[in-house]
Amino acid sequence: MLFEVKSVEEAVKIVKENISDFQRDSEDVDLFDALGRVIYSDVIAMEDIPAFNRSTVDGYAVIAKDTFGASESIPSILEIVGEVRMGEKAKVKIFAGQAVKISTGGMLPENSDAVVMLEYTQPLDENTLLVEKPVAPFENVIKKGEDIAKGETLFKRGHTLRAQDVGALAALGITKVKVYKRPRIGIISSGDEIKRPEEETKEGEIRDINTYTIFSAVKSLGAIGVPFGIVKDDFELIKKALSDALKTCDAVIISGGSSVGTRDLTLKAVNSLGNPGVIFHGLSVKPGKPTIFAVVEKVPIIGLPGHPVSAMIIFELIARPLVNLLMGRDEDYGAFKLYARCDKDISSAAGREDYIRVKLEKRENELWAIPILGKSGMISTMTQSDGLLKIPAERVGFSRGELAEVIVYR
């Protein structure tokens, strides 16, 4: 067990190493359910797209070299030998000096290799066409297999499907796609002072926030959040909740225990449940020092700080990578990072990463990051911000105007 992990990068590396050999299941989903799902087996194109040379304009299919040198004053004169109807195999075949009428999307007739746009042609009579501009071979044509070639790997294992990707699967006639099963993430809140939002609270008590923020964050990644409620700061109760969650979930996230005593309870409970137990405890990150990572019988557990803001930030830094990996994709999926100019001087302790909540503002062509002031226990600092500005461990802050990395909330 490591008592102090140096950085987020190191922590994510340890998480990754510890779950790398865990088996993940697949399922077949319909294309209408495929958005956001992660490809389980490489998708290989079993045919050419398009399946035939296809016109991209309304015009006349020709043999390109018949138009070379054509101009308004000296047009090429071609014989019109037919028309290609949309959605039908081109029945005519053309020879030197001939042309066939074609619409956008139509199939080029045999021997033709280009399409002259309608606006550069003039039919002299029913059978005679003047072409006033030359076309190069395959101009205004998508060649057979030019979009997607038969045998090509369209998507690799681990690719998350976007709208256009679902469209590409449809183009290939793939109507079911093998994806990773959504992992089930158990969610536990702990703390003697925590009440469910629907309960009456007395002075000294506060309502559970972490179950809802973590559930929603898990859902936004495409995984399934499974809430296990609130447990008091008691060894047996924490152990029971963890044990229940471990039975049915692919990972467990427990938050709470910001004070030293309760943190130790969680550590003890985790270690009592199986091997290897706690892998690391403590991050040199502000906020979020008391972070726990454990594995119990092939189920990873993350212990987040109790403060809702710290919990969300450590979710973003450590739990999001874990959930992504369990979903079958790269750990940094969905972490949208950009650079913005820091709007205020901000300082930080060396040797520790700091994450400052910021609002982003566009000024001219540049993004500026405006730090949101407020204590780390305040959820309003999250609702008012757009992302987290990172102060790396080797720095002691940023001066106003310096470029800093910002992780944007999705």
Added chain:
Amino acid sequence: MLFEVKSVEEAVKIVKENISDFQRDSEDVDLFDALGRVIYSDVIAMEDIPAFNRSTVDGYAVIAKDTFGASESIPSILEIVGEVRMGEKAKVKIFAGQAVKISTGGMLPENSDAVVMLEYTQPLDENTLLVEKPVAPFENVIKKGEDIAKGETLFKRGHTLRAQDVGALAALGITKVKVYKRPRIGIISSGDEIKRPEEETKEGEIRDINTYTIFSAVKSLGAIGVPFGIVKDDFELIKKALSDALKTCDAVIISGGSSVGTRDLTLKAVNSLGNPGVIFHGLSVKPGKPTIFAVVEKVPIIGLPGHPVSAMIIFELIARPLVNLLMGRDEDYGAFKLYARCDKDISSAAGREDYIRVKLEKRENELWAIPILGKSGMISTMTQSDGLLKIPAERVGFSRGELAEVIVYR
């Protein structure tokens, strides 16, 4: 009817004006279903968060001025008069010269106004505490109402709920939230050459892509896509499909008709169904010139080009704003725009907006946009790109290294 709309901006303005007085319904959802939903009525905080002065550290609650001037060599000496238990109302009350033990999250006792961190204290015996560092009033304390104040507007109508926002609602004890109903968006593909992906295709035919890309894009915005299948290029069939969709949907998106004749069929069918009918037809945008916007008896209709890539781009530029507005939020929600350096010289016609598919690459601290070559009918240019680089109408291109706006796909 406007036959040529100047720009995307103008088109979106016209869409907005034409639907601004449409009534939208609300529904109440549970917090676990609230992520991504749009607030229907302003949410006003009915109580203070926190409801009491709350410690942010483990330590001793004190009266700040009792610690002024304290140091390691000359500590303040205070009397320990009790302990605050987590989740309980602080029962003790302190007076000048007294201190009470408190944990992170605990409620400050009456008269105390700050907390000294454990590490700056030394208990001399059970009743006597040495304080070795002064605290300012309200140091290490979140004041009652400091996070969220009673009466404050937490979220305005039109706000889309993120994970932290759901958490803030939980903090206030709000377990049901009034949100806009998800709009139902009817989706129709048209074209004589289009087949369903599960059907056998013959030479000259291609598979329906647009139903799947538009369905997925609509879903990614949080609306409900309702596919109405594929219709042939026939006036009566197009009219029938549109009429069916208009009956049960809040908007209809029809794609297809890239050739002049079929486009006219769609225009005629739309105008035959009710008033006001077609509002504009044609955008000075590449790709996507043949775009249609219509309203029939309070249901907006968008006609997208048939090419899958053009259809997706116009969806992003015109239909996404429409869907957002029907969802109750700002039209530009989810359009993530950033600036990147163009990696190649690219040219464009003046007076027309061009949208170039690009891949984004980080080099040093800068983003570069690499144009993806390929004809506009090719879906692979979408699967290989991360976003669209905009060449504004007043420009004729970008030189390598110039900063250009890129709309990133979500």
